[in-house]
Amino acid sequence: MNTEESEQSKFAERFQSALETWRFEVESYWTRTSYFAVFETAALGGQWLIFKDYWYTSLALSIAGMSLTVLWFTNNSRMHEYVDQWWRRAGEIEAHFGIPEGRTLIHDFELRKTITHRIPYHAIDRYLVPGIFFAGWSWMLGWGVFRLVLAVCGCHNHFATLVEQGR
Numbered sequence: 001m002n003t004e005e006s007e008q009s010k011f012a013e014r015f016q017s018a019l020e021t022w023r024f025e026v027e028s029y030w031t032r033t034s035y036f037a038v039f040e041t042a043a044l045g046g047q048w049l050i051f052k053d054y055w056y057t058s059l060a061l062s063i064a065g066m067s068l069t070v071l072w073f074t075n076n077s078r079m080h081e082y083v084d085q086w087w088r089r090a091g092e093i094e095a096h097f098g099i100p101e102g103r104t105l106i107h108d109f110e111l112r113k114t115i116t117h118r119i120p121y122h123a124i125d126r127y128l129v130p131g132i133f134f135a136g137w138s139w140m141l142g143w144g145v146f147r148l149v150l151a152v153c154g155c156h157n158h159f160a161t162l163v164e165q166g167r
Helices: 003-052 057-094 105-113 121-155 157-166
Strands: none
Touching: 003 057, 003 121, 057 121
16 A cells, blocks of 8 residues: 555545544434434423412523523534535645545535525524524513512502402
């Protein structure tokens, strides 16, 4: 085996290892995202159940839920930065070894980035899903603040009567 074949073999082995590491990172990202979504759904549902009788507790839970959603969004952003960095680095490695322009791995990624007629692949999980949960927590926080204002001004009983009467 000559030196060039040895280099190509080492490249293929290292690139395969890097690809497996990247695949593991992406799969763990989706696992974390699923856990965040399930946990936040359960927490938001639980808060909805206790809101009627314990609205003051709901204020604290809303703030905690919003904080958790910000953490989720930050985690998503960091993961997407990692993925973008990995793709850039993989392209540099492929260019260094003279892999043709029509290369499958990086060429497909670059092609995906040029498609403009659809929502970017990362927009839904990176922005939309955490945004929906953030909106839910904000809604509950708003209702909690509303109930707090009613309690402070002494209007709470009047409001409760209107709600019971369906007005």
